[in-house]
Amino acid sequence: MLRGQEPRPLHADDGGDRCYAPDAGRAIALLMTAQLQASTSLLSALQLLVRRMINVAYLDPAEWGDHESLDPEKRKHKSPLSTAVVAAFDEATVGWNNALYAALLIAPPSVAAKIPELDREVDRLMDLAVGRTWTKTEFRQQRVDLGRLAADYLRLARSLAGLPDIELPSIWTWDSSNGTAPGHQDAESGSF
Numbered sequence: 001m002l003r004g005q006e007p008r009p010l011h012a013d014d015g016g017d018r019c020y021a022p023d024a025g026r027a028i029a030l031l032m033t034a035q036l037q038a039s040t041s042l043l044s045a046l047q048l049l050v051r052r053m054i055n056v057a058y059l060d061p062a063e064w065g066d067h068e069s070l071d072p073e074k075r076k077h078k079s080p081l082s083t084a085v086v087a088a089f090d091e092a093t094v095g096w097n098n099a100l101y102a103a104l105l106i107a108p109p110s111v112a113a114k115i116p117e118l119d120r121e122v123d124r125l126m127d128l129a130v131g132r133t134w135t136k137t138e139f140r141q142q143r144v145d146l147g148r149l150a151a152d153y154l155r156l157a158r159s160l161a162g163l164p165d166i167e168l169p170s171i172w173t174w175d176s177s178n179g180t181a182p183g184h185q186d187a188e189s190g191s192f
Helices: 021-057 080-106 115-131 136-142 144-160
Strands: none
Touching: 021 080, 021 115, 021 144, 080 115, 115 136, 115 144, 136 144
16 A cells, blocks of 8 residues: 555454554664663672672671661671671662563563573672672672673664674673683772
8 A cells, every 4th residue: 555545444354564664763763772771770780789899798787787688676787887898789680670570571582581691690699798708809800700701782682773794792891801710910900
């Protein structure tokens, strides 16, 4: 049918799908944009959560109580610093979960399948972070796998959005190890 022509009447049992091509194109573009925004939000929430997790990893667990408990009596912080650090960590955890659910709602199946992998690795790191006091080098080594999983997620999301592939083995700029234990050549830069 050409623009300006009247379509023939449709009857309930005719079946078939009809749509105006520019509207379909706009809908696809909006969906792709929303999917990219959800992936961006997820990776941004991950960045903030990891930053807050690092701060927790540097605390002495004895200073801030039982991290698993929602009971305020068991979460008695012994210093104002630990109170602030743990509160920021809790808030970042909520942000991560919100971004995770938003991405799962809109991501294509192959991208959505990567999200539980990321979340399991985040959970593993959280357990480590709260278990003892870490040094920068020690906790950085623990984050290598998360950086690589996040890079895989990013590259897949780009690919499905029709963007060209990029060489990105990890989202951590300091991880230049290509599959071996990370080098710590830029420990002074403060990047994580």
